[in-house]
Amino acid sequence: MSNTSGRNQQVVVAGIFTSLIVIFIIRLFYVQIIEESYTVSANNNVLRYMTDYPARGMVYDRNGKILAFNQAVYDLMVIPRQVKEIDTLDFCKLLDITKEDFLEKIKKAKNYSRIRPSIFEKQISAETYATLQEKLFKFKGFYVQPRTIRKYPNNTASHVLGYIGEVTDKIIEKNPYYRQGDYIGTSGIEQSYEEELRGVRGVRIVMVDVFNREKGSYKNGSYDTVAVAGANLVATLDADLQAYGEKLMANKIGALVAIEPKTGEILSMISSPSYDPNLLVGRARSKNYGYLLKESSKPLFNRAMQAYYPPGSTFKLTNALAALQEGIINPMTTFPHSFVVGSKSVHCHPHPPIALEGAIQYSCNPYFCNTFRAFVDNNKFADSETGYNTWRTYQESFGIGKKIGVDLPHELKGLLPTTTFYDKYYGRHHWKASTIYSLGIGQGELGITPLQMANVMCIIANKGYFYTPHIIKKIAGKTNTTRGLSEKHFTKISETNFTVVQDGMQRVVEAGTARVAQFREVVICGKTGTAQNPHGKDHSLFVGFAPRENPRIAIAVMVENAGFGASWAAPIASLMMEKFMYDSISRPDLEEKMMKGNLINIINNTLEKKPENIDAQIIGPSLKDLLPELELNDWAVVDNELIEKPIYDKENNNDNSSKNEKPLWLDIFNFNIINRIEKNEYFS
């Protein structure tokens, strides 16, 4: 009984709701459809739906300097059905377009809709707008829609800031918020913080009289929705340091990443060559984009987190730490001063007898090949495969071979080969440490991004942990806790094991290969690297942090084809550290030398090498077989022909060093990413 009455009540309530909804829908239909396109009063007023574009959030640097703001522009809108009796010639003259342009644009607008407004001419200047506004009464069916475009006042940090583009049909399909003519962040901060930055669009309904004049809000604005401005962001970037670093990296190819170790805040992220971010704003955007794509130095490619580089000698540090933790070596361990495997051998330059600290100071190749072999082939493991897997897990805990999770789009994970990778290449149980020993000194099948290298420096500076490197510290005044950025990550290495490695790195700067990095009595820890490059001159690399106690800045600098680490990367890193810590430079000569150094014209640019040139050097199985391990899948398609072939350097096969193990594929990886950027597939 009570059940039935309950059901009746439900039916009644549901009925009332349904009626209300129906009434509401009818009302809405009346307001939106009937009234939209027809007259609504005796005064012949029509209703015009004006989009109220929210101001996009501003972006500031860590010291409050503006990195991105908005500038007012005006879109000229048209509602084709309302266009009547206009003086086309006069109109075209005003906009500086031809009659053909006019007809084309009207046709396009009609194809979109006869009764709905669409953009006739976008982003007209304030001057044109002023003249146009006076005469607008003569051009029925046209009106001006104010909106904003982005401006980047410092002309720096283009790869970090990113840019904004007009939404494509594909984006609109995927995300119902966007409508034709909307802008969306398509790279950098503009992309990763799009939802925070964009705000919420509003609508104003205004009445317009027969003379195309606005006569105020419809029904006192009761149907209007108010736009909500986007959130302002505070970036972790130091704008001055960023600009300074860009000057140092000018006319060089490479990347630089500086991070505050105790927070993971990215102080500076540079990929060189760069471009003025304002080039990709406004009406000239697509023209400029095309121009940048064709540039042979590939300025759109963000080398800081997309380029794979062999880490060279800088990799000896994490190799040592893994061996210390696993008890394979201790700070007193010594090895014979050569490393011999069959016909291959690794030798060293003369230096005093050494244990671990000295091995880091002198960057002793045999020491670290021996360490690697002692680890991987150790009796404590069932086989080399288990040994390698254990070693690999340590490296992974440093953020090597996986994405770190930076709050910027398109980060790549680098390459740290798995056992499956080697099984495929050499056959199961047909490889051991002596087959892949060059990993121990950072050569071989390793690809590490500068961002990952700088993060490893944070870990060593902090003696065992890191916060995810990130670029936005505040959203609308509040600490950015999104995207898991405040999480503390620990490596598998105990704090005590870092001391001897830091000792060695301090010796590198005080009495080793990076003496050029010294400044003002600051205790600096560092390591140079010279990454072998089969195409031309070696890459120059430096990683480090300062000061040793309470470190404030960790840094990685890679300069392609620049020779020894000490020649370019170490001085540039050192100047950056001094600039950040003291805001002035005590070594103007060094500064001038670095800023004036032009390596771009003299280098043998690897990126311009066509893959055909490498054909003769191919040995081994197809790279495509190795694809699942390399996770190349998503870009394999682009250059199928290219990456079906394994790329090994045969030229140096008789060389008595590890050089003959160096694959060319890291360059091919980078080449592929660039290809995707060129085909505009990367950012869509």
Ligand SMILES: [Zn+2]
């Ligand atoms: Zn040595």
